[in-house]
Amino acid sequence: MSNTRKIVTIFGTRPEAIKLFPLLHVLEADPRFDSRVLVSGQHRGMLDQVLEIAGITPHHDLDVMHPDQTLDALTARLLTGIGAVLDLEQPDWVVVQGDTATAMCGALAAYYRKLPVCHVEAGLRSGDVYHPWPEEVNRKVIGSFAALHAAPTETSADALRRENVDPAIVHVTGNTVIDALHWITARVAAEPGLVSGLSEVEARFAGKRIIGVTSHRRENFGVGMRNIANAIKRLAAREDVALIFPVHLNPNVRAIMNEELAALDNVALLEPLDYPHFARLLDICTLVLTDSGGVQEEAPALGKPVLVMRETTERPEGVEAGTAKLVGTDEDTIVREVERLLDDDAAYAAMAKAHNPFGDGKSAARIADLLAR
Incomplete structure (x- = not known):
């Protein structure tokens, strides 16, 4: 047997x-x-x-x-x-x-x-x-x-x-998400062509600090999504910043983001990224603005602060360790917390250097x- x-x-x-x-x-x-x-x-x-x-x-x-x-x-x-x-x-x-x-x-x-x-x-x-x-x-x-x-x-x-x-x-x-990130990072290092799809937007935003954005949560549909779009619009007015936003396929996300953000020079609305390209986005960005669960674990592994556009998180370890911060979907709060990380080196370093608990x-x-x- x-x-x-x-x-x-x-x-x-x-x-x-x-x-x-x-x-x-x-x-x-x-x-x-x-x-x-x-x-x-x-x-x-x-x-x-x-x-x-x-x-x-x-x-x-x-x-x-x-x-x-x-x-x-x-x-x-x-x-x-x-x-x-x-x-x-x-x-x-x-x-x-x-x-x-x-x-x-x-x-x-x-x-x-x-x-x-x-x-x-x-x-x-x-x-x-x-x-x-x-x-x-x-x-x-x-x-x-x-x-x-x-x-x-x-x-x-x-x-x-x-x-x-x-x-x-x-x-x-x-x-296991950390196992996956180690695997894909090594694979991209060996095969840079896997992430060539971001070359154009990387060149376009050369010299700017990049904010990676993802948003797809059902509980944010409607008013929450509109607030997120408005916050991004205000952040994009800064000369020193560019936002790269792979937009989820859900029409509740797409319709609002395309309507509010498509015309902005400092915002790149992309199709959803495959895994190698997403790992590359995490690598090149200064900080991440997200309502995703997994990104709260992945970004700290690369030393990137995460601002979480949710009222609660089932991953409190990141908040406790200092790698993540809950900012909800209030427009003013999102803008204030992003600008704090952009303008206060000590605040940024405290989150970027925190231990990843995952x-x-x-x-x-x-x-x-x-x-x-």
Whole structure:
């Protein structure tokens, strides 16, 4: 009888792919495992870019996205589609990452079959079920029955223990996003052509301090997005600054940003960047303005301060360490906090030199060892 463990890893979005490809590389190379990959296609083009650069070929692809589908329609398609694949594969473990609909439905489908679930990046909590929405509830659902919790930090492990999760199944592994960033940075250094798509905008903004911007959170749609656009407009009036903004495909983001910012000389609105180009943007910018979760972990690894355009964060470690600061979506607050970092060298240095609490680049190997036990 074989001792090889069959692992089905389930994901569907670009951030999940980035955080799971280091683990997939480790599982693929390790004779203790038979690794199978199931993607939902929850982000289609952006997911495929990461799969290509990381050399991951899925064994199953559900391709679930339909235009304007509701969360409950998406959930139904995910749950039944993933369930059918699990019935076919009969794995020893199911691995999910983070807090997407794909992760929650993958874990739930596994639970319905009494298959053990490993939750990568477990224990993140904002304490508010509507911020981030629906992610906070998705990860609480997974956390209520996962058999192995790979917590990125001691803070996230503590959150799980406070929810009465058995301490024996909670392990601090670091965050695989740092493994991924180390891998892609080395790859870009060896193959500079991978990031040639930013050459034109880099030349255009030579001599200016670059602010990298990302924004896509559902809870910021509407007034929040309009405030963010207005803040960017005011910052772009500075001669010494340029803003590079890869604009999310969601029409709730695109319509406002194109309307407000497209005509500004100091703002480059780009199509969403693939992973190598995004790593390059983090590398060349002075600071990052974002409402993303993953960027709060990635930017500090490159010594870049992060201003988080959200009211709460499930990554308080960055705020506590000084690498990140919550600024919300109030226009005046965003402008004031960005200008403080631009104009006060001591304030900038304090954030840029703070210790990154999210990992050492060896998280995937730790998780694989836990799965092998």
